[in-house]
Amino acid sequence: MKKYVFLLYLLICFVAVGCGANKSLTGTVTFTDGEPATNGMVILRTDTFMARGEIQPDGSYRISSERERDGVPPGVYQVYVSGISEPLPPGAGAAMPTPLVDPKFENPDTSGLEVTIPAPRNRFDIVLERRTN
DSSP: OHHHHHHHHHHHHHHHHHHHHHHEEEEEEEETTTBBOOEEEEEEESSEEEEEEETTTTTTEEEEETTTTTOOOOOOEEEEEEBOOOOOOTTOTTOOOOOOOGGGGSSSTTTTTEEEOOGGGGGOOOEEOOOOO
């Protein structure tokens, strides 16, 4: 009987630790001139997991994985951005937005950005170079 109580105790501890392992990640996305990115997504990925957070008009973001505000499991992640573009004026119809970010930051293999979760203070600020055409 003691063996089963001990196994139940271990199972409860494992579930409690596993559920509490997700860490939130916040930060800001700015350009090298200090201007914030005002839209787009920050994306974290490993070979088996992906999480993302929407960039707010002030340049801040918060990462979610499956549900909003559920955090990111511990690990090392490649980081990249997507959709950072010049806002379209009202009534622009089907016009394509103008990308603002150097394309290397839109690919996890070329961005050069990496974060380890849990991160110090659960924060990761990103500085991007602008696209040059």
